Amino acid sequence: MSEEIFKSRPTAALIGLGLIGGSMALAWKKHNIVQHCIGVDENPDHAKQALELNLVDEILPLEEAINKADIILLAVPVQVVAALLPIILAQVKNQIVLDVGSTKANISHIASLQENRGRFVATHPMWGTEHTGPAAATVYAFTDKAVVLCNTGSSDKDALLWTRAMYQTIGMHILEMESKAHDLHAAYVSHISHITSFALANTVLEKEREESTIFEMSSGGFESTVRLAKSNPSMWLPIFMQNRENVLDVLNEHITQLKKFKSCLEKENAEYLQELMVSANRIREII
């Protein structure tokens, strides 16, 4: 069944050749999902690098790539997905269009306004690193990770079948939910972590003047909590803006929680501080 699906979709256009687009290209080739990969990237250095790294077989302008491809993957920042999706859906006939953006409500709303909505599948593979660009791409990025498919009721059956088969073939387990639920959950399990990490980096950079000491001493927990602060602002700005209400809710709760720790320290309330940590330990049961 999967094989038949993949035989009939031999050419893919990857719009955006960064960490996610590049890793997807590698996974698709590895699993013989596509025969031919066309790359599209407005950054000529990234396009050149993607060719050199064999992520894609050729580089074409957007228009040509869309015409030539059976599958069109949007792996660009979420505000670019929002801008390109109507243009692309207006041009496709039987092709399948999917995105891999970190917010889904805004994109699903824009898709819902298009005549060709059925050709689109809204997806979010739950993987990323703080690195960017084609050189950061890795073939097993998505293996054993989750992918969220949103508003699947609005996608055509064949588009959905292909997308499900593709994600299963590259080793992902599929979750389905409405895009609004996705954005709420993403605020908790991904977006807030990035905000706290950015803020933690600024905290340390603001107050700790002895940079060599940070470097020397940071072998502890600091490196893992601050790692996400290296993430690309151009990618995260539109995510935070598109999901600002959910992110604000979670951020307010996080500040409230931090203030509880602050109050314990101020009042030397060891008992409540212990309680707060024991409560946090419950995260062991979940992840």
Add this chain to the structure above:
Amino acid sequence: MSEEIFKSRPTAALIGLGLIGGSMALAWKKHNIVQHCIGVDENPDHAKQALELNLVDEILPLEEAINKADIILLAVPVQVVAALLPIILAQVKNQIVLDVGSTKANISHIASLQENRGRFVATHPMWGTEHTGPAAATVYAFTDKAVVLCNTGSSDKDALLWTRAMYQTIGMHILEMESKAHDLHAAYVSHISHITSFALANTVLEKEREESTIFEMSSGGFESTVRLAKSNPSMWLPIFMQNRENVLDVLNEHITQLKKFKSCLEKENAEYLQELMVSANRIREII
């Protein structure tokens, strides 16, 4: 030189057989630093496990262990170090006593009140995980990590020589600073990360009711930022309490930084939000 030092110090007493004490025992044996390891632990399960795992050669009561050992390592929570150090220093003659606690000002102060202060070396190997107990010990835990030695001017020359040679032999690079400077830096590069991680876990546990969704979707950055929330409250409570003024300073700054993100989101101030993230990216240059 080192060999001579280690030949003349064949027996060690490890007070505390958890993650750090256990890993130190493994490293010492691996590098032939000690011939015989005596274990002391008030938790009989840990003592038994440490014997079974060959972390130590025998288990003895504290008093006996102190009398028999040339080297005494305190690898217990910092409030226990504070309680045991005067008792141990009152008993030792030529033995070397060292601790590996995460706060140093309080311990150094207590040490300074003892007649035998010179036999003590205050150290902090900058390594740890969220796991606890003898079973979590690993032989290469300290390799290529930093260790901070504090107030070395107050330690006897031979005690310092042995301690430096020991840490170099197990692959650590040595930093030296006054204990107050250590505690300030540790608040930045370690303690605040633990507070944010505990608070983040509580944020998510408080608001996100769909626990299975956390689990399924958490393959992103969440896992690394929340990992430290699994840490042992009994170890961290006394650290936070002993270093509360520094931790409060850093925590206040962190809340201020988070409020900047909050304000950007509330006012949809994309430009400033971008600026905050670009500023945080400078952490790339340091770690």
